Amino acid sequence: MKTNAGRFFEDFAVGQEIIHAVPRTLSGGERALYHALYPACHAIHSSDEFARSSGLPEAPLDGLIGFHTVFGKTVPDISLNAVANLGYAEGRFLKPIYAGDTLRSVSEVIGVKQNSNGKSGVVWVRTTGLNQRDEAVLSYVRWVMVKKRDVGSEAPETVIPKLNPVVAADDLPVPKGLNFSGYDFDLAGEPHRFADYEAGEIIDHVDGVTIEEAEHMMATRLWQNTAKVHFDTRQRPDGRRLIYGGHVMSLARALSFNGLANAQLIVAINGGSHANPCFAGDTVTAWSEVLDKAEVGAPGVGALRLRLVASKGGAVGALKDGVGKYNPDVLLDLDYWAFVPV
Amino acid sequence: MKTNAGRFFEDFAVGQEIIHAVPRTLSGGERALYHALYPACHAIHSSDEFARSSGLPEAPLDGLIGFHTVFGKTVPDISLNAVANLGYAEGRFLKPIYAGDTLRSVSEVIGVKQNSNGKSGVVWVRTTGLNQRDEAVLSYVRWVMVKKRDVGSEAPETVIPKLNPVVAADDLPVPKGLNFSGYDFDLAGEPHRFADYEAGEIIDHVDGVTIEEAEHMMATRLWQNTAKVHFDTRQRPDGRRLIYGGHVMSLARALSFNGLANAQLIVAINGGSHANPCFAGDTVTAWSEVLDKAEVGAPGVGALRLRLVASKGGAVGALKDGVGKYNPDVLLDLDYWAFVPV
Amino acid sequence: MKTNAGRFFEDFAVGQEIIHAVPRTLSGGERALYHALYPACHAIHSSDEFARSSGLPEAPLDGLIGFHTVFGKTVPDISLNAVANLGYAEGRFLKPIYAGDTLRSVSEVIGVKQNSNGKSGVVWVRTTGLNQRDEAVLSYVRWVMVKKRDVGSEAPETVIPKLNPVVAADDLPVPKGLNFSGYDFDLAGEPHRFADYEAGEIIDHVDGVTIEEAEHMMATRLWQNTAKVHFDTRQRPDGRRLIYGGHVMSLARALSFNGLANAQLIVAINGGSHANPCFAGDTVTAWSEVLDKAEVGAPGVGALRLRLVASKGGAVGALKDGVGKYNPDVLLDLDYWAFVPV
Structure with missing residues (x-):
């Protein structure tokens, strides 16, 4: 059987590292499509000039382009047999992503808990998106409910990770050079x-x-x-x-x-x-x-x-x-x- | 109230300059999407090589990409409360637009005329699209019928701009270097x-x-x-x-x-x-x-x-x-x- | 009549060369759209880094982007009046296509055969896609059934080209530098x-x-x-x-x-x-x-x-x-x- 059947609950163990497939180079094409698919108007993502006046080298791709790309790579490994996508925590956009960057994803399993019905369980993973220089550009935790392959299989030891309910203000990643002191409210669209x-x-x-x-x-x-x-x-x-x-x-x-x-x-x-x-x-x-x-x-x-x-x-x-x-x-x-x- | 409610007829006065928000950097992505959305085949916009053989540095974006981009920026300020888009005049494509250019728009109110019903009025604006070097790339007049905020508000003095029914041939902007003397009719598609x-x-x-x-x-x-x-x-x-x-x-x-x-x-x-x-x-x-x-x-x-x-x-x-x-x-x-x- | 009515069966003769119109420059925009339109995940086309680790300068565009682009140019000349697209043979992807390349197409008529009903005939063409350096990037034969303009017109001499049922392994074009000896199966997605x-x-x-x-x-x-x-x-x-x-x-x-x-x-x-x-x-x-x-x-x-x-x-x-x-x-x-x- 050469086709990917996805992981079941039994296939996850705390401490496991999963290398997700298919790195992806993003370009101006993805930026244009993002604008065609969503009514996206935030100036820093729309205009290289506006981004430069904010201290960045050019317009970074919308943070959610990075999120979706990094997330998408995890689907075949994490959530192909998921029953539900339960939550997110500790998401941090660590570095801006620019056209030309290549992203890949890795995840670490940080928690597992079998459901009392014995048919499924909850898996917590911390996923990191990396660029072509192996710099982390994004990190987040998500937890999903995943089917068991075999209802009769033994439950693993329950591990529920401690997650911050909110990213502390001091932990917010600031893009290098970001400077809004010359911010142009007219061009941004609101005062x-x-x-x-x-x-x-x-x-x-x-x-x-x-x-x-x-x-x-x-x-x-x-x-x-x-x-x-x-x-x-x-x-x-x-x-x-x-x-x-x-x-x-x-x-x-x-x-x-x-x-x-x-x-x-x-x-x-x-x-x-x-x-x-x-x-x-x-x-x-x-x-x-x-x-x-x-x-x-x-x-x-x-x-x-x-x-x-x-x-x-x-x-x-x-x-x-x-x-x-x-x-x-x-x-x-x-x-x-x-x-x-x- | 932080949301943009748009301008009403009373908010326009002749001589007013309006800086429109959200500058936009265009790329090969917008060019590709234009080809996916419309059956666009004009060779000068399709091929860098054809454009070079016509004296341009590379394929300019279709003029209507510029028009739509410049126009789109004016919508939140000019026509959010428009009842009808009445007409265009004196549109001139002043400079070619290339992938990598960033466009923004400014408009000047050049005419106002309240309708006899007192509920709306016509507003004329001359809109200019500018690139990242502050060069005008496009200029046109449009007039729209806009709702009044308050039917009882006083009518402004009527100003109807004099507009040329046609752009004179001498005023047609010629892109620098344009040269069709070596034009390849086979590659263009028709003789x-x-x-x-x-x-x-x-x-x-x-x-x-x-x-x-x-x-x-x-x-x-x-x-x-x-x-x-x-x-x-x-x-x-x-x-x-x-x-x-x-x-x-x-x-x-x-x-x-x-x-x-x-x-x-x-x-x-x-x-x-x-x-x-x-x-x-x-x-x-x-x-x-x-x-x-x-x-x-x-x-x-x-x-x-x-x-x-x-x-x-x-x-x-x-x-x-x-x-x-x-x-x-x-x-x-x-x-x-x-x-x-x- | 300035509109293209397309060629009819009578308009094709063996040995004829047809220069197809509208060269096309491809960019990262076409690559992004390909990913939006198809669930394309092959790593060598998705990631510049993966392509580099395989000996290529960057991710080539999917071979089918080249095929569709080259094919599309032939439609107005070959198949506008086609009744059916009958087959393909001897297709070879001769060189990788990269963002920034400009493609054009030429075809040679290599076979004609009028149908016994006198209303249509089969035309064989060998189409070549060329890049901006006039290098052949793609070559294939296709045959189509095309309507006759005039049922009464005389049948041409039948010429049926000899076509290989399969491209021999020795004739498979190998992109310069291609090297899978350091292939990363994790990143590619399957072992x-x-x-x-x-x-x-x-x-x-x-x-x-x-x-x-x-x-x-x-x-x-x-x-x-x-x-x-x-x-x-x-x-x-x-x-x-x-x-x-x-x-x-x-x-x-x-x-x-x-x-x-x-x-x-x-x-x-x-x-x-x-x-x-x-x-x-x-x-x-x-x-x-x-x-x-x-x-x-x-x-x-x-x-x-x-x-x-x-x-x-x-x-x-x-x-x-x-x-x-x-x-x-x-x-x-x-x-x-x-x-x-x-």
């Missing part, structure tokens, strides 16, 4: 600076996008994510193709430009839930909540901790019901840090 | 030269393209055009997404290759009407009428003034009814100048 | 090497992709293939758009990664049939049969001769019925050589 945002504030991003099958499949393929359920109508009883959660993430982040145009760089992901499935035909809207603010050791740069919520028709600010369950229209609840001008 | 076209001649471009939602949305996003009605099925009572007029423009121009393969460079837009709305599922065809011819001060180069009509099923040559109203199947009526080999 | 494949072996590629209209049209346009039937719902009585056979070819080749991840480079096409039409909504799967193996004069490199079959729902290994007719679910039967690590 709101660090001081204008307050914890607890909710921002309605107003715009909505109705999703098409061709779009989410093109995006998901671009990241070389091979999970069958995104592409093949035979995979689900209802014949619908489940949209890759990262597609909703990028869509919501792009929509957040309207109200958060100056949240230029994603620098950390504290956590995230794909609360409900998304399908073609859904109209996705987004709102944000300012969770926290922090100073950053770079000229003119501050950090906002933001909750980004993608919804298919829900009210702005509505998230969970009385018992803490996500409302059925909530698609994504993402907790991240972004850099803004002070 | 027809300047002398073969006569004013009044009508050309049926024969081919048709049935449009998909994913295509027009990807195109419109690529130009960072954020007008809601193109993306969000909740914006119109009929649940349909209105296709960006520029998508039809590029589609018709690409279809015109068949019969106008040698109309290599768009150099001016004299005027244009988006005569009727276009929706996914429409099959777009195109025909052209030669309106005028002119000599140009560059070796081997002549200019054709062309009417380019996009239609969804109408007869070739059919444009308006007896009282001057566009036929319901006409989508676009564009009056432009292009350079051809003599 | 299977030359010795692990046996003639007669059948590989189920498992994955499936449901095709959308927007995807196949974007792909086909990207190759500047102008055949009307792919784009225009008015071309067939059933209103469906026929999918370009090369789209299925690329899709099947990309799906074959799962089981043939190390079949890195397509180097020859021995033959191929588009067995049945493909339409949007079809879910395409693929399987391969190892037909032959050969040694190659490059370090660490071996060649596999493979049959690649694309199907819409058929059983793995099922191809033809008792009288040699393709099963109705078979879309493509392609016979090619690929290089693998020994």
Whole structure:
């Protein structure tokens, strides 16, 4: 049997290192496609000139291009037999990624816990994206529920990793040279600076996008994510193709430009839930909540901790019901840090 | 309120300069996407070698890539609350745009006229696209009908700008070095030269393209055009997404290759009407009428003034009814100048 | 009449050379789009670093990008009035194609045979793709059935070219410098090497992709293939758009990664049939049969001769019925050589 059947729960052991296949060179082509697939307008990723005026050598690729590329490589090894993608933590965008960079991914298994039903278990991995100079550009933890190959196989010793609920402000990676002291608010698109945002504030991003099958499949393929359920109508009883959660993430982040145009760089992901499935035909809207603010050791740069919520028709600010369950229209609840001008 | 609500009629005053946000670096990625989204075959934009044999350093991006990019930047400031896009004039493609260039847009308000109903008004702006060296690469006038914020607000003094009905042949911008004296008609695809076209001649471009939602949305996003009605099925009572007029423009121009393969460079837009709305599922065809011819001060180069009509099923040559109203199947009526080999 | 009506059977004569129009410069944009349109994962085309470790200067574009580009240029001259695309032979990928290369195509007519019904005939052409240094990068023979302009016109003398049923192993073009002796199987994605494949072996590629209209049209346009039937719902009585056979070819080749991840480079096409039409909504799967193996004069490199079959729902290994007719679910039967690590 030459085809990859994917790992089952029994195939994971704490301490294991997994080298993921298919390194990928990114170019201006991926940048252009990102702009075609999402309404992405953050100036630092759109304009080499704007990036230069911010102290960078040219426009870095959107951080989520790096995230999706690094994530996509892990799918054949980690989540081909996953039942659910349960969460993210300790995501840090360690270095900007530029056109011409080649990314690859490695993961370490840092936790396992068999479910009480004996049919599946939870696996925690810490994944690192590396560039062609073997520099880490991205690191994050995710945990997934994975099927067991054999219900009768013995449960491994439970190891649940200790994860920080939030990346500390001091640990936010600052791209070398980043400097917002000459920031051009006109070119960025909005006048709101660090001081204008307050914890607890909710921002309605107003715009909505109705999703098409061709779009989410093109995006998901671009990241070389091979999970069958995104592409093949035979995979689900209802014949619908489940949209890759990262597609909703990028869509919501792009929509957040309207109200958060100056949240230029994603620098950390504290956590995230794909609360409900998304399908073609859904109209996705987004709102944000300012969770926290922090100073950053770079000229003119501050950090906002933001909750980004993608919804298919829900009210702005509505998230969970009385018992803490996500409302059925909530698609994504993402907790991240972004850099803004002070 | 941090979200951009767009300008209303009252927010425009003659003489106002508007700096549009989000500069954009274009690359080979945008060129490739343009070829994927439109059946674009004009050799000077397709091949670096062909462009070099025409005296240019490499293949310039299609002039309409520049137009859409510059136009897209103006949408949040000019037409977010527009009721209708009424017309274009005095469009000039001042310099070729190459992969690696970064474009931004500025507009000057040159006219305002409140409508007699008191609910809206017409705004004229002259928009200039600038590259990273602050060179103007494109300039055009457009006028739009914009809602008033408050029906009761006072009407401004009416100013209607004087606009040339056609860009004079002497004002057509010639790219530095352009030289068609060694033009290769085999590689360009057709033998027809300047002398073969006569004013009044009508050309049926024969081919048709049935449009998909994913295509027009990807195109419109690529130009960072954020007008809601193109993306969000909740914006119109009929649940349909209105296709960006520029998508039809590029589609018709690409279809015109068949019969106008040698109309290599768009150099001016004299005027244009988006005569009727276009929706996914429409099959777009195109025909052209030669309106005028002119000599140009560059070796081997002549200019054709062309009417380019996009239609969804109408007869070739059919444009308006007896009282001057566009036929319901006409989508676009564009009056432009292009350079051809003599 | 300025529009291209295409050549009819009478317009072809043995010995004729046809210079095809519209040279095309390929870039990282085309590479990115290829990854968005197909689930392409072969490492040598995905990563500059992987290609360098294999002795190439950077990642070459997928061989099928070259094939589609060269093929697309021939459509207006060869197959605009074709009734059927009958076969391929003697396809050789002579040199790798890199981002920045400009391709053009020339064809020589090498055979003609009028059909007994007098309405059409078969034309054989040998097409060569050339880069900007006039180096041949690709050569193949294809034959098509073309309509006659006039049923009454006299039949030409029948010439049927002698074609090799398979490209001999000694004739497989080896890219200069290619060296698989330091091949990284982890990064490539599978451990299977030359010795692990046996003639007669059948590989189920498992994955499936449901095709959308927007995807196949974007792909086909990207190759500047102008055949009307792919784009225009008015071309067939059933209103469906026929999918370009090369789209299925690329899709099947990309799906074959799962089981043939190390079949890195397509180097020859021995033959191929588009067995049945493909339409949007079809879910395409693929399987391969190892037909032959050969040694190659490059370090660490071996060649596999493979049959690649694309199907819409058929059983793995099922191809033809008792009288040699393709099963109705078979879309493509392609016979090619690929290089693998020994």
